[in-house]
Amino acid sequence: MAAVGVTRRVWDVAEPVVQVWLRPPLVPARLQPADWLAELGRRAAGSGTLARAWLSGRLDLLVPAVTGQILSRIDLTAIVEQSVDLDALVGTVDLDAVAARLDLNAVAQNLDLEAVLDRLDLTALVAQRVDLNLLVGGVDLNAVAARLDVDAVVRTVDLDAVIARLDLVGLAEQVINAIDLPEIIRESSGSVASETVRGARMHSIAADDVVGDAVSRAVDRLLFRRNRTAPAGPGENS
C-alpha cells in the first residue's frame, strides 16, 4: 500500500511534466509524442510488424534531430579525454593484427620518398652509425680489383698533361746525380789508362797543394809574415 501511495504521489508530481513532454506546446500534432504513443498503441493492437515499422520511422526522424542538438551542445573530445583511459583502451587493441591487415605497399606507394631523402643527411647518418672499417674489411678488394679494367681507367687519363707538368729533365738530372751515372759509365767502360790518368791528376793536384803550402810557409817564415792566405785548397778562397 505504501508503494501504491508513493507511486501516486510521484505521479502527481510528474504528471504535469509528462503531459508537457507528451503534448509539448508549439509542436505540430504529428510530432507530439502523445499522438505517436496513441498511434503506436493502436497499431500494436492491430499488427506488431506495422507497429515496429512505424516506430522505426519515427525514431529515424527523432534520433538524428535530438542527437544533433545534443552533440552540438557538448564537447565530446574533451569528455573523452577526461573520462576515457585511452592507454588502457589502446592496450586492449591487437596492433599486430591491425598491422597485418595494413597494405604497407599501398602506403609506401603514396610516400614521397624523394622528399624524405632530401630531408635526411645520409652522409652524417652513415658516418655516425655505420662502421665503415668493418664494412670495408668485409669487402674482397682483390676481387674488385680483378674485375677493374685498369686499361680503360688509364685511357681516361690525360697522360700528356701529366707528363707536361713533370720536369723530366730536372728529374733525370736528379736521378743521374743521385746514382752518379758518369761514375758508373767510367767504371764500366773506363780503361786502365784513363784510371791511371785520373789517379795521376789527383796525385798531382794533391802535390800542388802540398808544395804550395810548404813554399808559402817557408816564405812566410823567411819574411816573418803571419796569417798569409794559402793560395788554394778545396773550400778555401784561392
Add this chain to the structure above:
Amino acid sequence: MSGISPIPHEARPYQGRPAGLVTRTVAAAVDLMLAIAASVAGYLAVAGAQFLLSPRTFQFPRLSSWVGLSGTLLLLILYLAIAWAVTGRSLGATVMGLRVINRRGRRPRPLIALVRAVLSVGVPLGLLWCLVARERRSVQDLICGTSVVYDWSSGSASGSLTPRIRPPASSRSGESDLDSEAGARPAG
C-alpha cells in the same frame, strides 16, 4: 744537360781553380817530350827521304846540337801557341786536366798565346813564380794576363762553350759571362 757533370766527384771541387807547380811541370814535361818526339820523327823522316833518294850514299844527316835544340824549341813554341789559341790546352795540359784562360775565362788570343809560348819556352823558370804568386800565376801569366786552371772537362775554351771555366778571382771582371755552376765549386 748542364746539370750532369762527367767529372769525378773527388775532382769537382778543384775545377776552375788555379793549378800548382807540380801539375803544370808535368804537363810541360809531356809537351816537351812531345816536341822532342816530333823533332826526332821529323829528323827520321828527312833521313828516310834521303835514304829513298840515294840509298847507296845514304848517311844520317848531321845536325848540330844547336840546330836540333833550337828546332825542337821552335817546334814546341809553335805547337803551344797554336794549341793554346785553338783549344786553350796542349797535349800535356789535356793529360793533366789543365787549361789556359785569359782574364775573361776564355782561350787566349793567338798573339797572346804566341807570346806566352815564347816566354814559357824561353824562360821556363818563370813557372816557379807560381809558388809564391797569388792565384798561382807564373811570370808568363802575369805578363800575358792569363791563368792556368784545373779543367777536366773535354770541351773547348772558346766563348760560351765552356761556361764552367772560371778565371781566378783577382783577374775576374764584372762582365764575365762564365761559370753558371759556381755553386759546385769553392768560391774563388
